[in-house]
Every structure is written in structure tokens, then in C-alpha cells.
Amino acid sequence: MAAEEKGGSGSQGREDFDIVRSGGPSRDEADLSSSEKPGTEQSETTTLDSNTPITYLYLTFDTDLPSPPMIQQPDLDGRQPPLCPDLATYTSPLTWGPTHKSIMLILSCLATFLTAFTAGAYAPPANIMANDFGTSRLVVLVGITTFCMGFAFAPMALAPMSEIWGRYPIFIIAGTVFAIFQAVCSVMPDAAGMLVSRFLVGTGGSVFSAVVGGVLADLWEKEERNTPMALFSGAVLAGTGAGPLVSAALIETVGSNNRAWKWSFWVQVILDAGLLLALVLFFRESRASVLLSKKAKKLNKWYEELETHGVYGLSISSELAILASATSSQTTITLNPNDRSNTSTSRLRRIRWLVKEDEQRASLGQIVLTSIRRPFYLLLTEPVVFCFSLWAAFSWGVLYLSFSVVPFLYGANFSMSSRVYVAMMIASAVATIVGIFQEHLLKHSQWKKQEEGFQYSNSRFWAFMRRRFPAEAPEARLYFTCITALLLPVGLFIAFLTTGGYSKAIGLGLATWGIYSVYLATFNYLADTYHIYASSALAAQSFCRNVLGGCFPLITSIMFTNLGTKGAGAMLGGIATGLTVIPWVLLFYGERIRAKSTFANITEKRYLAY
Numbered sequence: 001m002a003a004e005e006k007g008g009s010g011s012q013g014r015e016d017f018d019i020v021r022s023g024g025p026s027r028d029e030a031d032l033s034s035s036e037k038p039g040t041e042q043s044e045t046t047t048l049d050s051n052t053p054i055t056y057l058y059l060t061f062d063t064d065l066p067s068p069p070m071i072q073q074p075d076l077d078g079r080q081p082p083l084c085p086d087l088a089t090y091t092s093p094l095t096w097g098p099t100h101k102s103i104m105l106i107l108s109c110l111a112t113f114l115t116a117f118t119a120g121a122y123a124p125p126a127n128i129m130a131n132d133f134g135t136s137r138l139v140v141l142v143g144i145t146t147f148c149m150g151f152a153f154a155p156m157a158l159a160p161m162s163e164i165w166g167r168y169p170i171f172i173i174a175g176t177v178f179a180i181f182q183a184v185c186s187v188m189p190d191a192a193g194m195l196v197s198r199f200l201v202g203t204g205g206s207v208f209s210a211v212v213g214g215v216l217a218d219l220w221e222k223e224e225r226n227t228p229m230a231l232f233s234g235a236v237l238a239g240t241g242a243g244p245l246v247s248a249a250l251i252e253t254v255g256s257n258n259r260a261w262k263w264s265f266w267v268q269v270i271l272d273a274g275l276l277l278a279l280v281l282f283f284r285e286s287r288a289s290v291l292l293s294k295k296a297k298k299l300n301k302w303y304e305e306l307e308t309h310g311v312y313g314l315s316i317s318s319e320l321a322i323l324a325s326a327t328s329s330q331t332t333i334t335l336n337p338n339d340r341s342n343t344s345t346s347r348l349r350r351i352r353w354l355v356k357e358d359e360q361r362a363s364l365g366q367i368v369l370t371s372i373r374r375p376f377y378l379l380l381t382e383p384v385v386f387c388f389s390l391w392a393a394f395s396w397g398v399l400y401l402s403f404s405v406v407p408f409l410y411g412a413n414f415s416m417s418s419r420v421y422v423a424m425m426i427a428s429a430v431a432t433i434v435g436i437f438q439e440h441l442l443k444h445s446q447w448k449k450q451e452e453g454f455q456y457s458n459s460r461f462w463a464f465m466r467r468r469f470p471a472e473a474p475e476a477r478l479y480f481t482c483i484t485a486l487l488l489p490v491g492l493f494i495a496f497l498t499t500g501g502y503s504k505a506i507g508l509g510l511a512t513w514g515i516y517s518v519y520l521a522t523f524n525y526l527a528d529t530y531h532i533y534a535s536s537a538l539a540a541q542s543f544c545r546n547v548l549g550g551c552f553p554l555i556t557s558i559m560f561t562n563l564g565t566k567g568a569g570a571m572l573g574g575i576a577t578g579l580t581v582i583p584w585v586l587l588f589y590g591e592r593i594r595a596k597s598t599f600a601n602i603t604e605k606r607y608l609a610y
Contacts (some may be wrong), residue, residue, distance in 0.1 A: 048312040052350050059296045060352040061092040070093030081309040085302050090295035093218045093286045101219050105228050107283050109235035111208035116239025121247040123403035125261035132258045133191040141553050143198040148550025150202025155210030160367040166290035173184020176203030179272040186265035226439040233256045233520045241424030252414040289357035296353035313348045375540035382527035388522045391579045395518040396545040397552035404553040416501050423509030431516035438480040445473045468595045474528040475590040478583040481521035488514025489576035529600050532545040
């Protein structure tokens with residue numbers, strides 16, 4: 001029964017399904033199953049009508065659908081029965097072609113890029129906005145904090161909604177909110193309104209960060225997901241450099257007046273409107289259960305239309321009928337699964353399709369409540385989640401600190417500040433390329449576990465790597481991170497303990513590379529370790545990351561004024577150095593730690609069982 005649909009329309013399949021017209025006496029389902037002898041072929045002349053009970057079957061992407069004959073003759077009223085609807089858009093996202101997947105990946109990366117662009121573009125004109133609003137720069141920078149608060153809290157509801165209603169409507173609705181409140185920010189006359197608007201901008205933009213990970217999971221299997229995830233992570237960090245660069249360039253071009261900060265928002269409105277239009281036109285629904293539900297509804301509607309034309313019943317095999325499921329108000333076909341003689345017979349049934357995920361899913365309120373409670377429970381009870389959340393949160397805090405520290409250090413000197421932003425963008429691109437290359441190294445034939453009979457080389461190095469650092473272990477996600485994450489403290493020391501303008505740019509560029517490594521390792525390791533609870537573990541670190549990231553810009557001025565550039569840089573570099581112990585500890589003790597974890601241990605057993 002499990003076979004890929006041919007042509008995508010459901011009109012082809014290995015099983016022959018016949019549609020017959022009503023017109024004779026009907027037989028009750030219970031009588032049918034009790035009166036037929038095992039091994040006896042059911043008569044194909046049996047007719048059904050509207051009084052015949054409906055059989056409910058579960059639909060999957062591998063289910064062979066009924067293949068109706070060409071219905072040429074009209075019914076008694078002269079109406080032509082409808083043909084099978086086009087089901088080409090309801091195939092499994094995992095089987096989509098490379099072109100469709102590439103379009104989805106480009107749109108997802110572009111959306112993430114513009115979200116990060118928005119986060120970074122706010123800081124350079126902060127002084128001008130403060131003068132315009134008659135307040136301090138610190139008050140204006142709270143807009144970064146409120147933006148991050150929207151990012152931290154909104155996904156708790158948006159992510160579950162995207163799983164029930166689909167990715168597409170959530171993307172479009174949130175994207176509309178994102179673009180509209182960018183425009184509202186550009187005409188806001190006071191600081192209070194700006195802070196509220198920035199919260200709503202963050203709420204709308206958060207979907208492009210929180211749900212994009214789900215889209216990538218929809219499209220690629222775990223083994224193929226690193227490259228899309230690496231590109232997605234690179235787009236995040238590239239946007240954080242591009243946003244302040246463009247915003248600072250506008251200030252340099254327009255001058256220090258209110259048009260500078262207004263145009264900073266209007267440029268984003270134009271870009272966001274273009275993104276929204278692209279999403280409307282080219283983004284496709286990728287949530288598998290939502291696609292199946294739509295497919296089931298379309299098929300059921302077609303069956304109902306056929307019955308209005310007097311066309312009742314489809315001939316299904318007994319093997320398929322065994323999987324029948326019905327509500328308490330309907331009759332279920334009960335067949336003996338151990339009776340092999342029935343599997344070759346064909347039975348005429350009125351059928352409707354159900355999707356198992358729809359029946360097993362809890363209510364939206366319960367799902368949202370779980371999505372709020374479980375991340376915090378994991379954060380407080382799972383050492384791995386806590387440590388990675390702390391590490392990712394500090395790294396994100398350093399990234400957001402750069403938004404406000406560069407204008408603080410260089411003021412309106414566009415030449416100096418632009419070097420830093422360009423260095424951040426270059427570092428993001430290099431880190432992405434290296435991240436993809438590292439993943440390909442893990443797939444090296446001498447490193448991976450091969451099938452029995454494969455002849456490994458005599459290399460002692462590869463034998464040692466296979467024995468001590470297996471490529472299949474979740475800790476494999478950390479092998480390279482143990483080295484590249486050191487670039488974060490090294491970059492901070494170079495940026496703030498040296499005096500040259502170029503050295504500061506290089507230092508913050510290296511720090512960005514280190515942040516990228518932390519971000520990618522956190523996502524991949526938590527996903528591989530917690531499996532079915534991965535979304536909750538990732539939500540915990542995302543919450544911590546955005547909360548701390550939103551707080552860092554507020555303390556930047558205070559910290560660098562009181563401690564000085566070298567003192568603040570030394571403190572940040574020291575903390576970053578201490579946190580780089582985390583992947584090393586997991587590298588050597590990760591298996592032991594996971595064995596003691598309730599969530600990681602149970603889910604791993606379930607994962608292996610399947």
C-alpha cells in the first residue's frame with residue numbers, strides 16, 4: 001500500500017479502485033462483513049447508496065489513492081461527474097525537488113537577514129532620535145530591548161500556531177505586522193510610541209527566526225540539514241552587520257537631522273514590503289500535517305460531489321480496509337488481521353480520509369501552555385540546556401553590544417564604524433563556508449561508520465577518530481566548535497585591548513565568527529540530543545538569548561564609561577573564555593551526561609526504536 005503517488009494527482013496507483021452508480025438495494029456494512037466467507041471474492045456489482053455507512057481511513061503521503069475510471073456518461077439530470085482534483089501541491093515536503101527547496105531556503109534566509117537588519121539598523125541614529133524626542137540616548141536604546149522582548153515571547157504562541165494552521169499563514173500575517181509597524185516607527189513623534197512600536201516589530205519579525213528552523217526541518221532530513229542551517233545562521237549574522245552599515249551610511253549622506261532616522265526606517269519598509277510580496281507569491285506551505293489535512297479535505301469534498309451525481313463507493317482492498325477508523329456514530333469495518341485469505345479480496349466502500357495528527361493533537365491553548373512551561377522546565381532541570389542557553393545568551397549579548405558600542409567608540413565617524421560592520425559581514429560569510437565544509441568532513445568515508453565489509457585504510461589517525469570521536473555521536477556537532485568558538489574571546493581581546501582602527505574591526509569580525517559557531521552548535525546539538533523535545537530546548541535558549549541580547553545595549557555605555565575600553569573588553573573576553581569550556585566538557589563527558597538526563601535518554605531510546 002505504501003508507494004509514492006505518481007503524477008501527484010492521485011489518479012495513478014498500484015490498487016484499482018472502481019466507482020459504481022447507485023440504483024440497486026444497499027447492503028449494510030455489518031451484514032457485509034459477517035456474511036462473506038474468508039477467501040470469497042466480493043461481487044463487483046454490489047451497489048451502494050446514501051444510507052451506506054462511511055468507512056474512515058487514515059491518509060499518509062504514501063497511501064495509494066483510488067484510481068477512478070473515466071466517467072463519460074452524465075447522470076440522470078445530464079450533469080457530468082467531476083474529475084479527480086489536482087493534488088500535485090500536496091506531496092511530502094521532504095520529496096520536493098531541489099528548485100522548490102532552494103526557493104524556500106532563499107526566502108527563509110532573506111527573511112532572517114532582514115530581521116537581523118532591523119535589529120542592527122536601530123542603533124546608529126539613536127542620538128538623532130534622542131534629540132528629536134527630547135530624551136536621552138539610553139531611553140531610545142530601550143527600543144532594542146523591547147524589540148528583543150517581542151522576539152523572546154511571541155514565538156511561544158507563533159510556533160505552535162504554525163504547527164496547527166501551517167507555516168504560510170503565520171509567515172504572511174507576522175510579516176504584515178512586521179512591515180506595518182516599521183512604517184509606524186518612521187512617523188512616531190515620541191519615545192514611548194517608538195518603544196511600543198519596536199516591540200510589535202519584534203513580535204512580527206520573530207516568526208522569521210523561530211519558525212524558519214521548523215521550515216528547514218520540514219524540508220530536509222536531519223543528515224542533510226546542516227548546510228541549510230549554516231546558510232540560515234550566516235544570514236542572521238550578515239544582517240546584523242548590514243543593518244547598522246546602511247543606517248550609518250544614511251546618516252553620513254542625509255546628515256544629522258530627523259530625515260536620517262526616518263529614512264533608516266523607510267528603507268526597511270521598502271525591503272520588508274518586497275519580502276512580503278515574495279512570500280505571498282513564492283512561499284509554499286511546508287508543514288506536512290497541514291498539507292495532509294488539506295489533501296484529505298479536497299478528496300473528501302470530491303467524493304461528496306461524486307455522490308451528488310449518484311456515484312457511490314470505491315473498491316478498496318481488504319488490506320487497506322483493516323486500517324479503517326470510524327467515529328462512534330459511524331460503522332467500522334472489522335476484519336481479522338490474522339486472516340491472510342482476505343488480503344487479496346476487493347471490497348466496495350464509501351470512504352473518507354482522516355489525518356492521524358489532527359486527531360491526536362491537543363487544543364491550541366494546551367499546546368501554547370506546554371510551549372511556555374516545558375522550555376523553562378528544561379532550562380531549570382537539564383544542565384545541557386542551561387549551559388548552552390547561558391553560552392548562546394552571552395554570545396548574542398556580545399552581538400547586540402556591538403550595535404551600540406561602535407557608535408559609542410567612533411561617534412559619527414562613518415569611515416571607522418563602517419570597517420567594523422563590513423568585517424562582521426565578511427566574517428559571517430567565511431564562517432558559513434567553513435561551517436558547510438566542516439559538515440562535509442564529518443561525512444568522510446574513513447570517519448563515518450560504514451556497512452559491514454567496508455575496507456578502511458590503515459591510517460592510525462582515522463582509526464583513532466572513529467574510536468574516540470565517532471562522527472555519528474551528537475557530540476560530533478561540537479568537534480570543530482571547540483576550536484572556532486575560541487574566536488569569540490580572542491576577537492574581543494583584539495578588539496578592545498588594541499588601539500588600531502583596523503585591529504578593532506578584525507577583532508569584532510573574529511568575535512562574530514565565534515558567535516556564529518556557538519549559534520550553529522547550539523541549534524544542532526540540542527536538536528540531536530533532545531529529538532522530540534528539541535523545539536522546547538531550542539525555545540529555552542532562544543528566550544535567554546533574546547532577553548540578554550536586549551539588555552546588553554543598555555549597559556554598554558555604563559560599562560565602557562566606568563571600566564574603560566580595555567577594562568570592559570578584558571571582562572567580556574574573560575567571560576567568553578570561561579564559557580568555551582562547555583563544548584570541551586560535553587566532548588569528553590557528553591555521553592555520560594546524556595545517560596543521566598530524563599528527556600535526552602528517553603527520547604534517544606524512542607528515536608533509536610523507530
